[in-house]
Amino acid sequence: MRRVGVFICHCGTNIAATVDCQKVAEAAKSFPGVVFSMDYKYMCSDPGQAVIKEAIKTHNLNRVVVASCTPRMHEPTFRKTLAGAGMNPYLFEMTNLREQCSWVHSDKEKATEKAIDLVKMSVAKVQKNRELFPDYIPINKKALVIGGGIAGMQAALDIADAGYKVTLVEREPTIGGKMPMLDKTFPTMDCSACISTPKMVDVAQHPNIELMSFSEVQEVNGFIGNFDVKIKKKAKYVDYSKCTGCGLCETKCPKKVPNEYDLGMGVRPSIYKPFAQAVPSKPIIDAKNCRKLVNGKCGVCAKVCPTGAVNYEDRDEIISDTFGAIVMATGYDLFKWEGAYGEYGYGKFPDVITGLQFERMVNASGPTGGKIIRPSDGEEPKTVAFIKCVGSRDPLKGKITCSRACCMYTAKHAHQVLDKISESKAYVFYMDVRTVGKGYEEFYENTLHDKAVYVRGRVSKIYQEGKKLILKAEDTLSCKAIQVKADLVVLATAMVPSAGSRELAQIVGFLPDLNGWYQEAHPKLRPVETPTGGVFLAGTCQGPKDIPDSVAQAGAAAAKVMGLFSNEQLETNPMTAKVNETICSGCGTCAPLCPYKAIQLIDVQERVHGKFVERKVAHVNNGLCQGCGACTVACRPGAIDLQGYQNDQILEEVDALWAW
Amino acid sequence: MGVVENNWEPKILAFCCNWCSYSGADLAGLNRMQYPENIRILRVPCSARVNPQYVLRAFMRGADGVLVAGCHPGDCHYSTGNYYTRRRFLLMQLFLEYNGVDPQRFQARWISGAEAGKFKTTVTKLCEEIKASGPNRKLRDAK
Numbered sequence: 138m139r140r141v142g143v144f145i146c147h148c149g150t151n152i153a154a155t156v157d158c159q160k161v162a163e164a165a166k167s168f169p170g171v172v173f174s175m176d177y178k179y180m181c182s183d184p185g186q187a188v189i190k191e192a193i194k195t196h197n198l199n200r201v202v203v204a205s206c207t208p209r210m211h212e213p214t215f216r217k218t219l220a221g222a223g224m225n226p227y228l229f230e231m232t233n234l235r236e237q238c239s240w241v242h243s244d245k246e247k248a249t250e251k252a253i254d255l256v257k258m259s260v261a262k263v264q265k266n267r268e269l270f271p272d273y274i275p276i277n278k279k280a281l282v283i284g285g286g287i288a289g290m291q292a293a294l295d296i297a298d299a300g301y302k303v304t305l306v307e308r309e310p311t312i313g314g315k316m317p318m319l320d321k322t323f324p325t326m327d328c329s330a331c332i333s334t335p336k337m338v339d340v341a342q343h344p345n346i347e348l349m350s351f352s353e354v355q356e357v358n359g360f361i362g363n364f365d366v367k368i369k370k371k372a373k374y375v376d377y378s379k380c381t382g383c384g385l386c387e388t389k390c391p392k393k394v395p396n397e398y399d400l401g402m403g404v405r406p407s408i409y410k411p412f413a414q415a416v417p418s419k420p421i422i423d424a425k426n427c428r429k430l431v432n433g434k435c436g437v438c439a440k441v442c443p444t445g446a447v448n449y450e451d452r453d454e455i456i457s458d459t460f461g462a463i464v465m466a467t468g469y470d471l472f473k474w475e476g477a478y479g480e481y482g483y484g485k486f487p488d489v490i491t492g493l494q495f496e497r498m499v500n501a502s503g504p505t506g507g508k509i510i511r512p513s514d515g516e517e518p519k520t521v522a523f524i525k526c527v528g529s530r531d532p533l534k535g536k537i538t539c540s541r542a543c544c545m546y547t548a549k550h551a552h553q554v555l556d557k558i559s560e561s562k563a564y565v566f567y568m569d570v571r572t573v574g575k576g577y578e579e580f581y582e583n584t585l586h587d588k589a590v591y592v593r594g595r596v597s598k599i600y601q602e603g604k605k606l607i608l609k610a611e612d613t614l615s616c617k618a619i620q621v622k623a624d625l626v627v628l629a630t631a632m633v634p635s636a637g638s639r640e641l642a643q644i645v646g647f648l649p650d651l652n653g654w655y656q657e658a659h660p661k662l663r664p665v666e667t668p669t670g671g672v673f674l675a676g677t678c679q680g681p682k683d684i685p686d687s688v689a690q691a692g693a694a695a696a697k698v699m700g701l702f703s704n705e706q707l708e709t710n711p712m713t714a715k716v717n718e719t720i721c722s723g724c725g726t727c728a729p730l731c732p733y734k735a736i737q738l739i740d741v742q743e744r745v746h747g748k749f750v751e752r753k754v755a756h757v758n759n760g761l762c763q764g765c766g767a768c769t770v771a772c773r774p775g776a777i778d779l780q781g782y783q784n785d786q787i788l789e790e791v792d793a794l795w796a797w
Numbered sequence: 798m799g800v801v802e803n804n805w806e807p808k809i810l811a812f813c814c815n816w817c818s819y820s821g822a823d824l825a826g827l828n829r830m831q832y833p834e835n836i837r838i839l840r841v842p843c844s845a846r847v848n849p850q851y852v853l854r855a856f857m858r859g860a861d862g863v864l865v866a867g868c869h870p871g872d873c874h875y876s877t878g879n880y881y882t883r884r885r886f887l888l889m890q891l892f893l894e895y896n897g898v899d900p901q902r903f904q905a906r907w908i909s910g911a912e913a914g915k916f917k918t919t920v921t922k923l924c925e926e927i928k929a930s931g932p933n934r935k936l937r938d939a940k
């Protein structure tokens with residue numbers, strides 16, 4: 138027997154001024170199942186709640202409807218009231234009489250009529266409410282950070298400083314990402330390595346951080362609080378417990394190959410650290426190029442190693458661990474312009490380089506020792522042309538997105554050319570100049586004062602004439618075709634999601650956005666969370682940004698992790714999807730619809746004619762399900778229902794409006 | 798179409814998603830925006846929770862119009878729910894038309910939690926349109 142109690146709130150005069158609350162309470166008495174109904178000045182006040190508790194006892198209520206303000210305001214309050222009276226808090230419905238009735242209407246008669254209808258709907262629904270119970274899941278207070286650029290390092294340090302364990306997984310032999318590759322950073326022009334390498338050392342030395350370099354995440358199962366993760370430690374061929382990082386092996390290795398860290402502008406040995414201040418400060422063997430590993434001949438490094446750390450038999454190793462939260466910080470790559478921009482020579486002119494190559498060149502520890510040169514002949518260029526938006530804001534050849542850092546780093550590069558090379562000229566071809574950060578506009582103004590020539594227009598063609606590169610463009614401000622003879626051309630290539638980031642998102646269990654960047658749960662209100670509980674975002678993996686923004690976002694992601702870890706256990710929302718296994722046909726239509734990967738097909742055994750048979754049915758993981766209900770509508774046999782918003786509840790509401 | 802009773806007022810059911818449209822409606826209230834009383838809001842977690850069956854049931858019971866309102870495409874709280882809604886809505890309109898119901902009686906709209914004004918104008922306009930079309934008699938249960 139349903140015994141429904143209905144409580145109509147006046148909210149002072151907020152509701153009572155336009156809705157005849159007494160009349161509504163009176164009308165409710167005739168609704169099916171209602172055994173008690175009353176109106177009261179402030180239902181949410183302490184005495185108001187006491188009235189509800191009292192009525193639950195005296196009238197033996199087993200369902201409660203409160204008609205007052207929006208449930209987005211006081212639903213939790215009244216659920217607690219029910220719990221306080223010993224009832225299951227989900228045997229409750231709330232009618233929105235204030236925001237969606239009294240405040241938006243003025244005709245008292247019509248508003249009252251509508252209020253009666255709204256209460257009717259709630260009474261109808263509450264009849265079908267079932268007791269619901271949250272699950273409690275323990276939280277494993279250890280965080281996994283994927284990607285060791287400035288964003289990943291910052292997030293790891295912040296979480297570790299709060300006293301929680303962190304594992305930082307970086308796929309390259311060193312952490313640091315792009316930042317230590319840069320020379321100086323806008324807008325302050327402080328030395329990039331000087332501010333990033335100490336952070337790298339902090340990460341390596343932090344007692345709460347386990348650094349796993351040259352490693353990749355292979356598999357993620359589970360959910361918020363309890364992610365089971367498999368990490369592949371790629372073979373380094375150097376035993377880090379023995380290696381002291383003395384570097385002798387590197388100097389003796391006979392096989393030199395182009396250095397990735399310098400973007401092919403210098404060489405490195407086959408046993409190598411990417412750069413002098415790499416962290417960990419120990420080498421790996423590049424198995425593709427090592428003579429010993431390729432054809433068995435050589436072995437010099439093992440011979441010279443004073444501690445016997447070189448191990449040619451090393452193999453990849455899979456490590457399993459459990460984490461409570463995951464921070465994605467996989468950064469960005471640069472757009473491969475060579476395949477797309479024929480007008481800039483498809484990469485066949487050696488003196489057309491990228492912004493990052495320029496950074497390595499002006500960097501004192503880079504391949505040229507800080508000298509800006511033409512890669513073709515090593516001469517100092519006098520005229521340098523910069524082209525912005527190569528692959529950015531160009532949906533035809535590249536990406537529709539703005540890469541956000543290029544306007545600023547190109548202003549920086551132009552300034553560096555004018556500063557370092559006497560009597561030099563710098564031309565900057567641009568679409569717009571976007572200087573949104575603090576101190577950025579001033580920085581750009583300074584570059585203009587340095588006499589950099591800004592030309593608004595895209596370069597339509599580059600060709601070689603003798604030693605010069607000729608750039609043809611239109612100055613769209615004066616509407617004139619112009620031509621610039623340059624010695625060096627620097628392209629500001631677009632930021633794109635880092636290689637493999639889509640696959641990694643799939644492994645972790647969320648979807649990237651249309652452009653491949655990691656999608657935040659809400660663009661304004663949940664900018665560092667993914668839609669998947671317990672997975673957070675830091676840095677450029679979420680979208681192009683500069684270092685200050687990457688660091689700020691990393692701190693925010695760390696704060697979210699700390700907030701999560703400050704709880705012992707997590708109460709799950711019981712309003713999740715539930716499968717009726719008897720009806721489920723195991724077709725699997727629901728599984729790919731779920732944005733949270735919460736549905737899996739599992740095997741169940743059942744007895745049919747005395748024999749055990751196995752069949753597949755859908756199973757919802759309560760830790761992952763967020764209760765959207767998308768699966769329920771797609772279910773052909775109607776086997777999945779959403780608890781708290783069940784089909785029979787909603788249909789009852791609809792029926793009540795017309796059939797009661 | 799039969800004779801419309803003198804002071805007939807349509808009754809319109811609006812399924813609003815909790816995160817955008819329902820809170821947009823709440824904001825309209827906070828701002829004391831006025832709109833017709835004909836609308837009855839039914840809260841669902843996501844517009845993708847709206848089973849076409851509910852829409853059909855509403856028309857069968859006598860709803861004069863049905864609105865499904867969700868977050869803007871791309872802004873869904875559950876990331877992709879409203880894309881399903883969009884497709885289901887188009888199919889449902891065809892289905893209603895096939896059954897002789899004016900498909901304009903069934904509408905889907907994207908209203909964010911900030912768009913109180915859009916909520917008000919949407920329901921006001923819908924009420925006017927439904928009023929002009931008269932009561933729904935097509936699918937109504939025989940009584």
Ligand SMILES: Cc1cc2nc3c(=O)[nH]c(=O)nc-3n(C[C@H](O)[C@H](O)[C@H](O)COP(=O)(O)OP(=O)(O)OC[C@H]3O[C@@H](n4cnc5c(N)ncnc54)[C@H](O)[C@@H]3O)c2cc1C
Pocket residue numbers: 283284285286287288289306307308309311312313314315316319321322323324352353354466467468469470471492493496542546549635636637638641675676677678682683684685687
């Ligand atoms: C030419 C140039 C100049 C710039 N100059 C400036 C400047 O002066 N000032 C400024 O503020 N910004 C500048 N920027 C922007 C700056 O580089 C970025 O904002 C910053 O480096 C972003 O840091 P991040 O940690 O997000 O990404 P990244 O630095 O890209 O780091 C990502 C890390 O994740 C690792 N990783 C990727 N995938 C995986 C995986 N699957 N598993 C494990 N690890 C993975 C990568 O190896 C890398 O170490 C410049 C950018 C360019 C291109």
